[in-house]
Amino acid sequence: MTIHQTAERPTFELDTRLISAVAGAPPPGTGAGALRATLTFAWRVLLKIRHVPEQLLDATLFPILFTLMFTYVFGGAMIGSPEAYLRYALPGILAQTVVFMTMYTAVTLNTDIERGAFDRFRSQPIWRPAPLVGALLGDMLRYSVASAFVFGISTLIGYRASGGLGGVAGAIALLLVFCFALSWLWLIVGLTVRTPAAVMGASTVILFPLTFVSSAFAPPETMPAWVREFVTLNPVTRLVDAGRGLLDGVPDAGDIALVLTLSGIMTVLFAPIALRLYNRRT
Amino acid sequence: MSHETWAIETRGLVKVFGANRAVDGVDLAVPAGCVYSVLGPNGAGKTTMIRMIATLIRPDGGTARVLGHDVADEAAQVRARLALTGQFASLDEDLTGLENLTLLARLRGHRGKAARKRAIDLLEAFDLSAAARREVKTYSGGMRRRLDIAGSLVVRPDLLMLDEPTTGLDPRSRGQVWESVRALVGVGTTVLLTTQYLEEADQLADRIAVVDHGRVIAEGTSGRLKALVGAGALRVRVADSADRPEVARLLAAMLGAAPVLEPDPVALSLRADEPAAVARSLAAITERGLGIAEYALAQPSLDEVFLALTGKPADGPAPGHEEAST
Numbered sequence: 381m382t383i384h385q386t387a388e389r390p391t392f393e394l395d396t397r398l399i400s401a402v403a404g405a406p407p408p409g410t411g412a413g414a415l416r417a418t419l420t421f422a423w424r425v426l427l428k429i430r431h432v433p434e435q436l437l438d439a440t441l442f443p444i445l446f447t448l449m450f451t452y453v454f455g456g457a458m459i460g461s462p463e464a465y466l467r468y469a470l471p472g473i474l475a476q477t478v479v480f481m482t483m484y485t486a487v488t489l490n491t492d493i494e495r496g497a498f499d500r501f502r503s504q505p506i507w508r509p510a511p512l513v514g515a516l517l518g519d520m521l522r523y524s525v526a527s528a529f530v531f532g533i534s535t536l537i538g539y540r541a542s543g544g545l546g547g548v549a550g551a552i553a554l555l556l557v558f559c560f561a562l563s564w565l566w567l568i569v570g571l572t573v574r575t576p577a578a579v580m581g582a583s584t585v586i587l588f589p590l591t592f593v594s595s596a597f598a599p600p601e602t603m604p605a606w607v608r609e610f611v612t613l614n615p616v617t618r619l620v621d622a623g624r625g626l627l628d629g630v631p632d633a634g635d636i637a638l639v640l641t642l643s644g645i646m647t648v649l650f651a652p653i654a655l656r657l658y659n660r661r662t
Numbered sequence: 663m664s665h666e667t668w669a670i671e672t673r674g675l676v677k678v679f680g681a682n683r684a685v686d687g688v689d690l691a692v693p694a695g696c697v698y699s700v701l702g703p704n705g706a707g708k709t710t711m712i713r714m715i716a717t718l719i720r721p722d723g724g725t726a727r728v729l730g731h732d733v734a735d736e737a738a739q740v741r742a743r744l745a746l747t748g749q750f751a752s753l754d755e756d757l758t759g760l761e762n763l764t765l766l767a768r769l770r771g772h773r774g775k776a777a778r779k780r781a782i783d784l785l786e787a788f789d790l791s792a793a794a795r796r797e798v799k800t801y802s803g804g805m806r807r808r809l810d811i812a813g814s815l816v817v818r819p820d821l822l823m824l825d826e827p828t829t830g831l832d833p834r835s836r837g838q839v840w841e842s843v844r845a846l847v848g849v850g851t852t853v854l855l856t857t858q859y860l861e862e863a864d865q866l867a868d869r870i871a872v873v874d875h876g877r878v879i880a881e882g883t884s885g886r887l888k889a890l891v892g893a894g895a896l897r898v899r900v901a902d903s904a905d906r907p908e909v910a911r912l913l914a915a916m917l918g919a920a921p922v923l924e925p926d927p928v929a930l931s932l933r934a935d936e937p938a939a940v941a942r943s944l945a946a947i948t949e950r951g952l953g954i955a956e957y958a959l960a961q962p963s964l965d966e967v968f969l970a971l972t973g974k975p976a977d978g979p980a981p982g983h984e985e986a987s988t
Contacts (some may be wrong), residue, residue, distance in 0.1 A: 399843060401787030403849045408743050409771040420768045431756045431797055496752035500813065503716050504769045505742035557787065588938035604933075660720075 411505035418507070421514020426521065428488075435484070436525065442479040445529040449536065450597065458598065466539050471551065471623035472596025474530045475616060478523045478555055479591055483583035485519055485563045486570035490579050492589050494569070502658075509655055523559055527552045532624055543629035550631065551623040558619050561643035564650035570659040596620045615642050669694040669729055669821050669852035670715060676723030677710050684710040687724065687878035692854060692869075694729070694820075697847055698904075699961035700856045703968070707876035708856040709749055712825050715854075716746040729820055751806040751824040752813075755799040759790055759809050763796060767816040770901035777816075783814040789838070804835025811842055822846060824855040828862060840866060861961050864888075872971060882972050891970035892919075895962045896934035898944075903927040903951030909952055916943035922966065933966060934959065 412420060429436050450469050455462030489512075492498040501511045511513065531539075531548060566583070573579045594616040597624050602610050611617050622635035670692040671695060677685040683708045699911040700708050700845045715726050717737040725732060731739040753762050763781035772780050783793045788808040794823045801809065807827065813823055824843070828836040843853055843866055857863055863870045872880040872887070882889060899911070900906050908931050910921040917935040917940070934940050937959065944957060962970070 397787045399848060400844045401783050402815060402818065402842070404783070405815055406772075408817045408819055410742055411771050412769050415771055416773075420765060424757070424765055426752075427761050428756050431758075495755065496748050496750040497754055498752075499716075499746070499748050500766075501769075502718055503741055503744070503746045504766075505738060506769055506917055546664035585689075594877075642709045 385596050399547050413458050414510060415506075416506035417510035417513040418517065421501075421511050422518040422521075423514075425515060425518020429522065436522065438481070438484070440526065440529045442480070443473065443526055446473050446477060447530060449538070451643075454597070463538055466534060466537070468599075468630075469597055470508055470530070470534055470539060471627055472591075472594070473534075474551070474621060475526060475555060475620050476591040477526055477530055478559055478617075479562065479616065480587055481520070481523060481526060482559050482563050483569075483580070483587060484522075484568055484572070485515065486566035486579045486583060487516065487576050489567060490571035490573065490576045496577065500566075504605075508659060512567055512654065512658060515569075516560055518602065519563060520556055523556055524552065527555065540654035541627045541629075543627045543631070547626045547629055547631070550626040552623055554626065554636065555619065556657050557643050558639055560614075564647060567654040568650060568657060571654065579617050590614065594620060615639075618642060667694055668692060668699075668727070669696075670726070670854060672711075672715070672724060672726040674681070674724035675711065675714060675721055675726055677707075677714060677719065678722050683876050685714070685721075687846070687944070688876070688878055690871060690878070692852065694852050695850055696868040697843060697853045697855065697866050699863035699870045700854065701858070701860060701863045701870055701967070702871055702873035703858060706832055706873045708873060709825055710876075711873075712823050712854070712856060716823060717741055718746075720942070743819065744818035744819075744821040744823060747814045747825065747827065748812050751798075751810045751828070752799045753806065756797060758795050758797055759785060759801070759805075760794040762809065763812060763816065766813045767800060769919045770816045771954060772816065784815060785809075788812045788842070803840070804831050807831060807835060808838060808842075811839065815846075818849060819851060821852045823856065824853065826856050826858065829858065836862075858961065860967055862962060872967065874968065876971065888969075891962055891967045892933040892935050894934055894959050895930045895931050895966050896940050897929065897958050897960060898954055899926075899956040900930075901928075901955045905952045906930060908956070909947055912947055912950075912952075913943055917945065920969070922969065928955070931963070931966065933962065933970065966979050 409418070432565050447470075448468075450473055451462045451466045454469075455465035459465045459468055489498075492501070498511075543550070569579060570580060573582055581632040594608055594641045595611060596616065600611045600617070603611060618635060622632065622639045625635055668691055670690055672688055672690045673890035675685055675690075676683065688707075688711060690711075700711065701725040702708050710719070711842075714721050715728060715733060715861065717740050720734060725734075727733070728740045729743055733740050754765075757765070759783055759904055760778075763784055764777050767780045782791075782794070785791050788811070790805060790809060790812070793805060798806065798809065811824070811827065827839050827843075831839065840862075843855065846853055852865075855862075867884060869881070869883055870887050871878045880887060896917070897915070898909065906923070906928060909955050910923065913930075914921050917932060917934055917936075921928050921930050921932040940959065944954060948954060955962050
């Protein structure tokens with residue numbers, strides 16, 4: 381006995397394209413290898429830059445503003461002339477610009493979690509860390525672009541690195557290594573904090589003291605003793621000093637080794653925590 | 663030892679969030695090659711079940727196997743054979759439809775041009791070619807859903823899980839989603855879908871599990887379920903809302919079922935298995951001078967299913983019906 385008037389099973393004309401596309405799909409394989417999967421996620425960062433150029437605006441406008449502001453506002457007061465100050469502060473401006481950008485790693489990851497793309501990626505048969513490592517690799521490109529802008533604008537207003545191109549390349553490379561290591565910490569933040577806006581808040585609170593209370597913008601000798609102590613311990617100070625040495629053509633092997641060691645320690649410390657959180661996240 | 667005839671087999675599956683036992687001892691056995699529907703209201707634990715089966719969260723108790731592989735111990739094998747389309751479109755809004763599918767095709771092992779080719783074929787099949795180069799944030803709800811399902815088909819999964827694939831879609835988009843599910847079954851993929859609509863489960867599924875508060879409260883073929891809850895429901899809209907209590911009382915007496923008053927003040931519904939009795943009762947009401955604007959016999963709603971199975975309507979944030987006092 382059937383009494384349905386409105387719920388009669390309708391006969392759908394199955395679309396032949398749909399059937400052939402579905403039937404023609406290859407059976408499930410093993411998924412992309414670790415390297416290919418990682419590069420695919422790095423490619424995704426590039427695509428995002430193309431579609432959301434505002435992201436890169438952050439990366440480019442920020443350094444331009446900072447370079448000009450610091451040079452012409454603080455320059456005269458600090459070391460006598462804007463040119464002399466630019467020479468002192470450029471490694472700091474570079475470090476601050478790029479170190480600040482690392483927080484977008486956390487923001488992007490958090491947005492993925494919120495929108496559900498994260499679930500989709502995690503249910504793929506691929507090397508587990510690929511989405512995270514791929515994103516970090518893609519971010520390296522953003523950091524390089526920002527660094528190029530800092531040097532471009534500085535060159536326009538008269539900056540010349542005595543370390544030459546080698547010094548510039550060395551300073552940028554060192555910065556990228558440091559930021560890659562620091563980004564693992566941001567992945568932890570991105571996986572723990574609830575919303576992208578909260579990520580921004582938390583990040584700013586950490587990043588402002590870290591970049592300002594360092595040797596980036598003023599010589600530590602001019603600071604009170606207790607501040608100087610923090611400055612000496614601050615890893616950003618080490619990064620800035622090492623970069624300054626490279627740019628000025630007097631690289632300090634000790635400083636460089638220290639930055640590389642610090643980066644190694646941060647990676648070894650934060651990466652396993654980030655990966656564990658990523659695998660266990662509910 | 664479990665074997666491949668079950669696409670999904672769970673035993674005593676439990677997931678607890680704080681004080682909330684979201685999934686509270688679920689036994690499921692989904693035969694390979696069929697469409698299986700998990701029917702339940704918001705908050706019944708459907709999504710949590712799916713996420714455990716898809717290896718996204720770990721069960722707190724019990725076991726789940728997908729095509730013979732344990733979700734906890736053999737997660738990689740499970741992931742290789744299933745595809746999940748979650749409740750919220752899991753796409754990158756900043757990327758185009760083509761880029762989203764190419765990305766997923768690459769992750770599933772298609773290389774270079776083959777990935778792009780697969781993406782283009784899928785866009786064509788899901789009627790999205792015209793929008794292929796537009797960013798997903800410009801897509802309508804139905805387009806997103808189709809793209810999202812296409813994303814699960816870059817390879818032909820052995821098991822496809824769809825979490826509320828048609829919630830919030832217009833009828834045309836819903837038809838397209840149903841059509842895709844039917845096409846998949848034709849090629850031997852097992853489909854598990856969750857839904858809040860009995861009609862959807864009835865249209866698509868070979869078997870249905872009704873869940874409430876993290877438990878399965880009824881399971882079986884669509885026919886068996888209908889035998890439990892009644893095959894149909896009579897929906898009536900009265901011409902004047904003042905007449906509704908009287909119409910409800912009369913229908914209840916003549917059809918022997920409890921009327922459900924809808925949030926709409928002129929609408930009511932009740933279980934009705936006998937078309938002849940329905941016709942007689944409606945004629946009797948009209949003879950008494952009570953105006954009926956509209957009536958229809960349809961499948962029971964989720965609320966009516968729950969009323970029949972548990973004696974109370976489904977809870978959840980959706981506007982609930984209130985039981986009439988007769």
